[in-house]
Amino acid sequence: MPIMENHNSNVSRAEEIKVLANEAFKAHKYAQAIDLYTQAIQLNGQNAVYWANRAFAHTKLEEYGSAIQDATTAIEVDPKYSKGYYRRGAAHLAMGKFKEALKDFQQVKKLCPNDPDASKKLKECEKAVMKLKFEEAISVPESERRSVADSIDFHTIEVEPQYTGARIEGDVVTLDFVKKMMEDFKNQKYLHKRYAFQIVLQTRELLQALPSLVDINVPNGSRFTVCGDVHGQFYDLLNIFELNGLPSEENPYLFNGDFVDRGSFSLEVILTLFAFKCMSPSAIYLARGNHESKSMNKIYGFEGEVRSKLSETFVELFAEVFCCLPLAHVINEKVFVVHGGLFSVDGVKLSDIRAIDRFCEPPEEGLMCELLWSDPQPSLGRGPSKRGVGLSFGADVTKRFLQDNNLDLVVRSHEVKDEGYEIEHDGKLITVFSAPNYCDQAFRSLLKFSFDVNQKGT
Template structure:
């Protein structure tokens, strides 16, 4: 088919939309395959970011190969970039509708995001292609169970306005009798007169946890109840003053890695009025010592309210805890009532901390809309499960990006924001620096956006497989310049990460 230009009457050839694509240069095909094979080796070695770079190279060279997209989706899943994994898996199945791993990957990503109905649809599609695949049958059964549970919960759901506080109505009398067989630490006081937390109890509790023992349910519930009462009094954005002659330490995600938390305290000292800390969300899930982590942090918060601060992470939420292990761990070590108590406690956690009016610390990142102020964060009604959009959602889920402006999140929730967004927000609010967590970093921390944004992550060798270092950052009050300490993982008891998580995730 041809047309003529009105000026010179030279024919212009218009390609036939239905014509087969021109054959690729064999050298380009070979280069793409080589990139894919090298990426596969990096994936096996758990170098997922590097693997993504090489899968991307293979895709750029030969975008018509479904396996390149599917493999990159698998690497994104390992890095918890579920939104990017969904997009790649969709592209893989678009290229080859019979490419079963494309449906697998998309189903895995949807399941990890708690989108069980979408995951079920993908797995059923895959089952039509491979009905006898044992891993697929297992995942399909698990997903069907979650969809049934979700429908049951939706049928029984009480409107938010009618919900009753579990902690306010909690009857602890059934736990008042401390059995003679209990040899662990005891709080001062009694059930009748009230219990008091002491330094001696907290230190003994930490040692009990180190020995892989639990504390009595009566004391565990008491810690939760007292901590909830304290946290409820705090604003959604807490202002902290660091005197010129004092310092302040910020830690990122700990994710149930209790023995690495103890190592932080061995390196940097226990929390005290002279050694204050902020733990910036994601205390629980993934690691299998989440109960020990959260009780240790809450106990120090009660012991030294002005010396240990806690901000909420995206994993301090009902949807995450159901999937990633915290619910199962609490039920195994204590009971199901405590799960409900923790949900209410997590909803009382502040969203951000401002240090000396110069450094803002929150778990995720910045916001979908312009002109958000610190007062807007202070006014957020945080006493609820995280919504799917708005300031609270972004504070828990957003990530920085090298791309200017705001772009869709690779996680499938929140957004990605560029250095221009960071600069504009900080300048408008008279701030110098943004500190956030939420992402694994090879060295435990990363400085981005022209030095005005820091990510700090404090769970080394995350999930016993990432090989990353952990880090914390210390500020001195007189100059507020960040000083970084990195550290490696320490040995822990032979309990694998995700031991209490949904069994679906074991195959991801």
């Protein structure tokens, strides 16, 4: 009898905690909701609703790997619980795994034949899978593929007399041009495609000449600014420049990936960053993020935005240029800056990163994938990625990597931080995020590092 009473008490308490978790979820406090759903699961792990709800909260934090794990458990607990399949299908869809998502939404449709949302998602998946098969059927082998950049001559594109926007005189991108272009973008005017082609092609040429790991020297007493994800938030980018000054040789920046997707002004952001790169290559450094890839751009908005504002040719051109972006930077031989994080094996040297052939779409495993996708974790060692790609790594992994390469600090981005940055791993790792209006949140958007070449640390 006491055992039964204890069980009933746990079930009742779990329901109370689930209500609190639901309230946290509705308030957009997704991390808090996950903690509460976890407490409910610990009291009663045989309730599929708790697992599916936690999966949904993970999805809101873009932790798709964790969402898939929870949704799968919900299905194992109750194979007839449609939301388990729905949550897993949604996570697969967000990761671009259309075939897996299709199977899940087919099951949802089978269990809930009259659910209009399930029918809509099923049609989306069917369309995506059909498109994928068509693209695979007509695809040209990599060795035979011709660069779209080589087929473009921007000099032959005429600028209409009625065009009143920013103009590049000759082949030199000037500060006056960049200022005028940003002002036009601020007023939601477009840049003529002739100049857009010129900026993107010149940036491609500059990036192609760089190694996969770029060394940066910051003179003693000089300032150097590292910015994290911008994600198409053009007005936040303007705010950064307003607060911290425009990029110049005296005021250099490193933008650490994820320039595009999600925000409505990804094209304006990338053209502005590329224009500064053309104006003065040492005024701005650019690193590849996991969103500088075809698969992410297809799902999260950049591809559609470019197609709408410019053309299909630009979609292909940006994809090519993103493959030229360096994967990481080292500042003053002491600070390693990368978008995602570290590796699934110890002993990776900076020379291994320099040796990566980066001129491709990111693979689903290996050093390049891990540089773009991995995240730190509070516990030691390594664990599965909450995103479903890359891995999670602890303070001991960070410490060994720094020791192996005679470095002092890892700076990375890739995660939303309420204060704009977070210091972890015993002060050896800093995450910086620079899109203050991302997901309707507001927080500090800028992290500055001042490097002294005569001192360790920052």
